[in-house]
Amino acid sequence: MKAKKIVSFVLAGIMALSMAACGSGSSGSSSNGGASKTTSGSGKAGKTVGISMPTKSLERWNRDGSYLKKQFEDKGYKVELTYSDNKSAQQNNDIEGLIADKVDILVVAAIDGEALSQVLGQAKEANIPVISYDRLIMNTDSISYYVSFDNYTVGKLQGEYIRDQLDLDNAGDKTYNIEFTGGDPADNNAGFFFNGAMDVLKPYIDKGTLKVPSGQTEFDQCATAQWDTATAMKRFQNILGSYYSGGTQLDAALCSNDSTALGVTQAIESDYAGKNSVIITGQDGDEANLKNIVDGKQSMTVYKAVANEAVVTLDLAVAIMNGEKPDDKLISSSGWSFDCSYDTDSYDNGTGKIPSYLLVPTVVTKDNMDKELVDTGYYTKGSDGYLKAVG
Numbered sequence: 453m454k455a456k457k458i459v460s461f462v463l464a465g466i467m468a469l470s471m472a473a474c475g476s477g478s479s480g481s482s483s484n485g486g487a488s489k490t491t492s493g494s495g496k497a498g499k500t501v502g503i504s505m506p507t508k509s510l511e512r513w514n515r516d517g518s519y520l521k522k523q524f525e526d527k528g529y530k531v532e533l534t535y536s537d538n539k540s541a542q543q544n545n546d547i548e549g550l551i552a553d554k555v556d557i558l559v560v561a562a563i564d565g566e567a568l569s570q571v572l573g574q575a576k577e578a579n580i581p582v583i584s585y586d587r588l589i590m591n592t593d594s595i596s597y598y599v600s601f602d603n604y605t606v607g608k609l610q611g612e613y614i615r616d617q618l619d620l621d622n623a624g625d626k627t628y629n630i631e632f633t634g635g636d637p638a639d640n641n642a643g644f645f646f647n648g649a650m651d652v653l654k655p656y657i658d659k660g661t662l663k664v665p666s667g668q669t670e671f672d673q674c675a676t677a678q679w680d681t682a683t684a685m686k687r688f689q690n691i692l693g694s695y696y697s698g699g700t701q702l703d704a705a706l707c708s709n710d711s712t713a714l715g716v717t718q719a720i721e722s723d724y725a726g727k728n729s730v731i732i733t734g735q736d737g738d739e740a741n742l743k744n745i746v747d748g749k750q751s752m753t754v755y756k757a758v759a760n761e762a763v764v765t766l767d768l769a770v771a772i773m774n775g776e777k778p779d780d781k782l783i784s785s786s787g788w789s790f791d792c793s794y795d796t797d798s799y800d801n802g803t804g805k806i807p808s809y810l811l812v813p814t815v816v817t818k819d820n821m822d823k824e825l826v827d828t829g830y831y832t833k834g835s836d837g838y839l840k841a842v843g
């Protein structure tokens with residue numbers, strides 16, 4: 453079952469949300485992306501929301517945490533926000549702590565989607581509902597809902613961008629070389645991104661229009677543990693050294709997100725002998741990547757408005773805490789100023805299909821960056837021409 457609603461875009465509202473979120477960044481953070489916990493808020497009818505984020509070392513999760521915290525606090529809820537330094541054992545401990553603190557609901561973005569069944573079993577026993585945030589948590593019947601973006605479409609947009617830039621449909625006998633960099637195998641999203649892109653590009657590989665000199669076209673061969681920039685860079689340096697040192701031209705590098713795109717861009721700068729500009733994709737709109745797009749080093753990013761993901765999570769969590777059983781009607785009753793669909797088909801976590809609220813990702817390039825990111829209030833543009841995220 454799918455339901456969709458489009459309400460006209462209310463710039464002022466988004467600006468207000470964005471501005472409100474500005475400066476709400478969690479205190480107690482460590483500069484090296486370490487674990488941290490912040491507690492605050494007055495508590496609506498004594499209710500507390502436990503938020504477990506994966507890491508501060510990847511830019512987007514800082515924005516997610518800060519938007520979520522601000523959203524709930526503005527409605528009078530108390531918030532406990534933890535970051536687990538990309539360490540799965542740490543996230544288990546952090547969630548145990550939130551359960552011990554008797555939070556009323558948990559919002560969890562998993563580090564390892566397969567590693568939370570036991571601790572979330574404890575949440576279920578304690579009657580604490582769990583929203584799986586952005587990444588689907590696998591093999592547990594303790595989660596009630598999933599809030600994310602349409603992850604398959606993220607990959608599809610990346611693949612389509614490469615297809616269109618290389619004009620693959622009109623390539624004739626011309627061939628192009630491409631390499632793939634995927635995400636973290638522990639993150640259920642990573643497969644969706646990779647498959648979305650591959651489904652667009654594989655027909656051209658099969659036809660011979662696209663060649664993959666490394667031969668690495670399986671997700672497992674292209675994956676990047678923890679979405680780590682240095683890991684992506686090293687793998688790509690090896691690929692360039694092994695398959696491109698003899699003057700072979702690299703035309704496109706499909707990267708599933710911005711942190712891996714950064715590593716691939718660094719590898720190309722240091723180890724690629726060719727003079728052509730390589731098409732490089734990404735995802736998230738991280739500031740360093742937007743700078744690279746302005747500077748012509750990265751071609752595009754798929755932007756996900758995490759401010760809106762926080763809004764959906766808030767309204768969903770409030771409905772659950774009020775004892776409702778939200779479904780597609782949450783979309784119409786909430787009157788969100790952005791697209792969202794209710795999907796009860798696409799995400800099976802191994803215990804059954806998880807009802808999902810999915811937001812819509814957007815392609816951002818140098819050409820539409822100001823319109824999509826600055827005019828909408830998500831970023832400000834500095835006098836140096838580079839963008840800075842609000843919130």
Ligand code: GAL
Binds near residue numbers: 510586587641679736
């Ligand atoms: C994914 C998320 C992406 C990206 C990546 C690295 O789960 O959907 O937006 O941030 O993790 O953290």
